[in-house]
Amino acid sequence: MRYSSNHKAETRRRIIGEAARRFRKDGVEGTGLVPLMKALGLTHGGFYAHFPSKDALVEASLAASAEQMFERWPDPERDAGNGANPGEQLRGFIADYLSPAHRDDPGSGCPLSSLAAELGLRGMPSSTADAIVARMDARLQPCAIAPGDPDRGLVALAAMVGALTLSRAVADPARSAQILDAVRAAIQPAE
Amino acid sequence: MRYSSNHKAETRRRIIGEAARRFRKDGVEGTGLVPLMKALGLTHGGFYAHFPSKDALVEASLAASAEQMFERWPDPERDAGNGANPGEQLRGFIADYLSPAHRDDPGSGCPLSSLAAELGLRGMPSSTADAIVARMDARLQPCAIAPGDPDRGLVALAAMVGALTLSRAVADPARSAQILDAVRAAIQPAE
DNA sequence: TGTACATCAGTGAACGCGCGTTCACTGATGTAC
DNA sequence: TGTACATCAGTGAACGCGCGTTCACTGATGTAC
Numbered sequence: 001m002r003y004s005s006n007h008k009a010e011t012r013r014r015i016i017g018e019a020a021r022r023f024r025k026d027g028v029e030g031t032g033l034v035p036l037m038k039a040l041g042l043t044h045g046g047f048y049a050h051f052p053s054k055d056a057l058v059e060a061s062l063a064a065s066a067e068q069m070f071e072r073w074p075d076p077e078r079d080a081g082n083g084a085n086p087g088e089q090l091r092g093f094i095a096d097y098l099s100p101a102h103r104d105d106p107g108s109g110c111p112l113s114s115l116a117a118e119l120g121l122r123g124m125p126s127s128t129a130d131a132i133v134a135r136m137d138a139r140l141q142p143c144a145i146a147p148g149d150p151d152r153g154l155v156a157l158a159a160m161v162g163a164l165t166l167s168r169a170v171a172d173p174a175r176s177a178q179i180l181d182a183v184r185a186a187i188q189p190a191e
Numbered sequence: 192m193r194y195s196s197n198h199k200a201e202t203r204r205r206i207i208g209e210a211a212r213r214f215r216k217d218g219v220e221g222t223g224l225v226p227l228m229k230a231l232g233l234t235h236g237g238f239y240a241h242f243p244s245k246d247a248l249v250e251a252s253l254a255a256s257a258e259q260m261f262e263r264w265p266d267p268e269r270d271a272g273n274g275a276n277p278g279e280q281l282r283g284f285i286a287d288y289l290s291p292a293h294r295d296d297p298g299s300g301c302p303l304s305s306l307a308a309e310l311g312l313r314g315m316p317s318s319t320a321d322a323i324v325a326r327m328d329a330r331l332q333p334c335a336i337a338p339g340d341p342d343r344g345l346v347a348l349a350a351m352v353g354a355l356t357l358s359r360a361v362a363d364p365a366r367s368a369q370i371l372d373a374v375r376a377a378i379q380p381a382e
Numbered sequence: 383t384g385t386a387c388a389t390c391a392g393t394g395a396a397c398g399c400g401c402g403t404t405c406a407c408t409g410a411t412g413t414a415c
Numbered sequence: 416t417g418t419a420c421a422t423c424a425g426t427g428a429a430c431g432c433g434c435g436t437t438c439a440c441t442g443a444t445g446t447a448c
Contacts, residue, residue, distance in 0.1 A: 008424065027312050029220045032401065045404085046425045054402065106312065112357065117308035120359025121218050121297065127362040133370075145336065151373035155350060158374050162353030166303065168311025171318040179324075182342035183349050199391065223434065236438085237392040245435065 012050045014040050020061040020068070024114040025107035028058055028122070055124070062119075062128045065111035070135060073097075090142055091188055097160055098184040100177065103167045112136070112157075113164040133157065145187040156187045203241045205231050211252040211259070215305040216298035219249055219313070246315070253310075253319045256302035261326060264288075281333055282379055288351055289375040291368065294358045303327070303348075304355035324348065336378040347378045 018040055022031040033054060034044045051057045073093045074084070096102060097110065106114040112132055119126055137153035145159065146152040163183040167176040209231055213222040224245060225235045242248045264284045265275070287293060288301065297305040303323055310317055328344035336350065337343040354374040358367040 011424080025312075027220070027309065029218070030313070033403090034400075042424095043426050044402090045427060048403070049424060112360070114308070114312065116360035117305070117356045118218065120356060121216075121305065122221070125360055125362045129357075129360045130363050130366055133357060133361060133366065146373075146377040149373065149377060151369065152377070154370050154373045155377045158353035158357055158370060159346060159350040160353065161356060162349035162351065165308045165311065165352055165356065166320075166324060166349060169303070169307035169316055169320045170324060171316045172321050175321055175324065178342065179345050179349060182337075182340065182345045186337040186340060186343070186346045202391080224436090225433075233391095234393050235435090236394060239436070240391060 008050075011040075011042070015047070015050055015057070016060050016064050019057050020065045020111075021107045023058065023061050024065060024109065024111055027118050028054075028115070029118070058119075058124075059126060059128060062111055062115065062126060065115075066128065066132045066135075068108070069110055069132075073139075075139070087142065087189055087191075090139070091191070093139070094143070094160070094184060094188050098163060098180045100180070103164060103176070103180065106168070110161075110164070113161045116161065117165065140187075142189055143187045144189045159183045159187060199241075202231075202233070206238070206241055206248070207251050207255050210248050211256045211302075212298045214249065214252050215256060215300065215302055218309050219245075219306070220309070249310075249315075250317060250319060253302055253306065253317060256306075257319065257323045257326075259299070260301055260323075264330075266330070278333065278380055278382075281330070282382070284330070285334070285351070285375060285379050289354060289371045291371070294355055294367070294371065297359070301352075301355070304352045307352065308356065331378075333380055334378045335380045350374045350378060 018036055019031065022036060033047050037044045037047055073096065074089055079089065102109045112129065116129060119129065136157045140153035140156040143152060143156040146155045149155065160183060163179050167179045170176050209227055210222070213227060224238050228235045228238055264287065265280055270280065293300045303320065307320060310320065327348045331344035331347040334343060334347040337346045340346065351374060354370050358370045361367050
């Protein structure tokens, strides 16, 4: 079974993609390597040709999840020349982040809201988490919370991550929606 | 081995106490019943004389963690007649919640910041979580964020839970402290 | 007061299961001659 | 152009381990007679 020159890289990419989804949806501990590889049509033994350990896959998947998130939600600075309205873009970003769709589909959402708690608890803080926090902070500078505070992006991010976490944990659907709505109203910049 | 009449209730209380600590510290999946019972000087087989399943213990432990938290942080309404200063009490509550000590000792801290993410992800939302959110919301009404918004307690709670989660997940200690400080400054009422 | 029995919290072996990781092996293909 | 060999992504059995749960059993004590 010799493969084309980029075959291995392609397989590695597929493993990361599937893992990024599963880790966010089921947690790191809740994701087994056997079912993961099986879902890709591979056997689990081959995993170690791509990664030295499960933890290495966690790190790679976290970075991939972040990239996916930042591609999904456009960067106002990057798009500044395209005639895009930065305020409108930020409003859309916040509305998407705090939407029931994001709450109900952690597998393709923000890795901070789905994985940060587990990573912190398991004693494996990640510099990738630092990088995501920094980029989110920058992007959330124009938000409406804590006006004038240079750290208002961090305050907005904490409120967003907390809102998503709580909205997923409460049993009452009305309460869940109320949490998302309250935080959105508090941090979204005025139209 | 016949025991005194309240012996079983006492053992049950000890199991819940130890579990409440371990669940918050290591997560539900990360806490095994065998080591848990062993830590109490018991064998794991006896567990099922007290609880029908591990999930039942999770629910009982969550409620116990909440009680412990609310006892630890005094209730301004309850203490109103004692000459206590409600504003000062709330400031202390928020400072304690967003302290490095709370960040570094999830085992005796707020169950929302340690367990809500796992409960939401595992698809076991809990009405106990709803009850904790409601009590925190009420207690945080006088906070400084989103003034005039009737849901400002929820916004403050989301920011606090998110801040603790993120402060535990980032690798850079300075960043970790910055997140806690930023949220504390944003929601603490003025002196 | 003395004896036989019922109670039941806790014991400890066993169940099937999935986990992360290791490793000898396969076999299609590229390269060397 | 034909043959022998090296490569290496992926296979699949096996490792030891801890998990939640079950269950026949123990044995000290309270109760009934």
